[in-house]
Amino acid sequence: MSYVVGRWSQVLRLVIGIADVTRELSDITKDTNVGIAHVTDNTMKPNIKMKSTVDDDDLDETTDSNWNVNLAIRDLAYYLRAHKFVDYDRRYYDKIEDVKHRLWEEFPKPPLRSLHWEVHKYCDDGFIKCLKYLDSIVQQTLLKRKDDTIVVQRNNKWTLARNRLQIINIDRECKAAKERDNLTYVPFQGPIERFQWRTTASYYMCWFTMLERSELTFFNEPCDDFADCMTSYGSNLDLRAQDRIPFACALYSFCPDPCCSTRLLWSSDKCYRSPSNPCYKENSTSIQRCRMYQRDNQDFNSLILNQINITCSCDEYGYEWSSRYGLCIDINECTRGLHNCLLNANEICINLPGDFECICKAGFIYSDDTDGCVENFVFQKIVVETIKEHVNSTESLNLLDRVVKFLTK
Numbered sequence: 428m429s430y431v432v433g434r435w436s437q438v439l440r441l442v443i444g445i446a447d448v449t450r451e452l453s454d455i456t457k458d459t460n461v462g463i464a465h466v467t468d469n470t471m472k473p474n475i476k477m478k479s480t481v482d483d484d485d486l487d488e489t490t491d492s493n494w495n496v497n498l499a500i501r502d503l504a505y506y507l508r509a510h511k512f513v514d515y516d517r518r519y520y521d522k523i524e525d526v527k528h529r530l531w532e533e534f535p536k537p538p539l540r541s542l543h544w545e546v547h548k549y550c551d552d553g554f555i556k557c558l559k560y561l562d563s564i565v566q567q568t569l570l571k572r573k574d575d576t577i578v579v580q581r582n583n584k585w586t587l588a589r590n591r592l593q594i595i596n597i598d599r600e601c602k603a604a605k606e607r608d609n610l611t612y613v614p615f616q617g618p619i620e621r622f623q624w625r626t627t628a629s630y631y632m633c634w635f636t637m638l639e640r641s642e643l644t645f646f647n648e649p650c651d652d653f654a655d656c657m658t659s660y661g662s663n664l665d666l667r668a669q670d671r672i673p674f675a676c677a678l679y680s681f682c683p684d685p686c687c688s689t690r691l692l693w694s695s696d697k698c699y700r701s702p703s704n705p706c707y708k709e710n711s712t713s714i715q716r717c718r719m720y721q722r723d724n725q726d727f728n729s730l731i732l733n734q735i736n737i738t739c740s741c742d743e744y745g746y747e748w749s750s751r752y753g754l755c756i757d758i759n760e761c762t763r764g765l766h767n768c769l770l771n772a773n774e775i776c777i778n779l780p781g782d783f784e785c786i787c788k789a790g791f792i793y794s795d796d797t798d799g800c801v802e803n804f805v806f807q808k809i810v811v812e813t814i815k816e817h818v819n820s821t822e823s824l825n826l827l828d829r830v831v832k833f834l835t836k
Contacts, residue, residue, distance in 0.1 A: 490555060499562035501646055504680035505572035506565045507632065509654035510625035511680070512690060517622045532688040533733045535626055543620075543627040550631040554640050561628055569608040576601045576657040581649070594657070601656035630731055632681040636674055637721045637730070643677040650676035653690075666692050674721065685735040686717035705753070706739035716740045723750070745781030757781060773800040 490496060515526045516535045528536065550557035565571075572578055576598040579585075585594055615621040636643050651668035667687070668679045678684075685705065687698035698704060699716060706717040716739070723736040739748040741755035749756045760766045760783040761776035768776040768785035775788045787793050787800035794801045 512653040546627040636677040
């Protein structure tokens with residue numbers, strides 16, 4: 428309980444301090460804000476080409492000692508977090524207020540009519556080649572991680588109490604860069620191509636995360652920001668953005684969250700007790716945990732279509748969650764080898780709802796003396812007498828032999 432209270436106190440102090448700075452920044456910059464250019468278009472040309480691309484000779488699956496893989500991942504993750512948490516589907520909406528589902532909830536629906544051709548070209552050839560290409564484009568944009576207010580504040584170990592003026596000045600520059608990026612869309616030809624490029628890049632980076640590329644395990648820096656300069660939250664302390672957990676920052680930056688479709692998560696209860704939680708309706712209030720495992724989501728096309736497999740906890744013993752049917756189904760312990768029946772000692776496994784049972788196979792009966800299955804001679808006698816009534820003795824013996832072999836195999 429003390430940890431929870433302490434965490435909420437930390438969040439409250441942070442929000443109050445940032446809110447003061449945000450109000451001050453608003454007064455300073457309200458006369459200099461540049462409007463964002465919105466373009467609505469429900470189709471995209473499949474072969475849009477950017478003004479500037481990299482040389483193919485520089486892109487291969489080998490790493491260069493002068494190229495920092497981890498830094499490239501952090502820069503790319505920042506740029507794609509701006510897409511996930513700040514942008515919206517520009518194919519069908521000209522203002523954010525009309526958007527029904529945001530990009531942190533799910534990948535765009537309907538999916539892209541065509542992947543961005545250049546992202547597809549390089550990312551289909553391998554992770555390193557893909558990352559080199561994506562990094563080369565990110566470095567041409569006007570919105571860079573190194574200039575973000577939160578990043579600069581962390582790198583310089585500034586605090587709101589001691590470095591208020593520096594933070595305000597850096598944030599003014601950060602917001603100006605963001606507005607220029609949203610006005611010019613460099614190096615893209617416009618908002619539609621940028622949306623197509625960033626969505627396609629998110630597809631591939633999310634897929635590489637599901638494949639558990641070792642380079643994406645840790646970012647070695649916090650990723651709990653919206654890539655949006657100094658917002659009301661600043662460093663948002665989101666539970667999902669804890670870099671000490673393997674792949675947490677990669678999932679937070681590149682993939683939608685099928686379990687917790689909320690922009691900010693400070694408490695797991697907010698996720699589990701929300702009707703948007705896929706496990707909410709199926710289970711009682713005591714068991715509503717939702718999990719997404721990377722090993723279950725390694726099909727690229729399924730990711731694009733938001734067909735992300737999740738796992739819910741099931742109330743009843745012997746049941747498990749089925750992503751295919753969206754409910755808890757019985758575990759067949761017999762077919763999955765989760766039983767303790769002695770198959771080599773004439774036992775068979777019978778599946779039951781939520782459980783299983785071991786019984787003797789046909790022609791055998793349980794014996795207390797041997798604590799196992801023994802031949803049932805009474806059964807064999809009944810079979811013999813029944814057969815004799817219909818066929819002659821020679822045929823009955825042959826038939827009996829076949830019947831016994833069939834029933835006891």
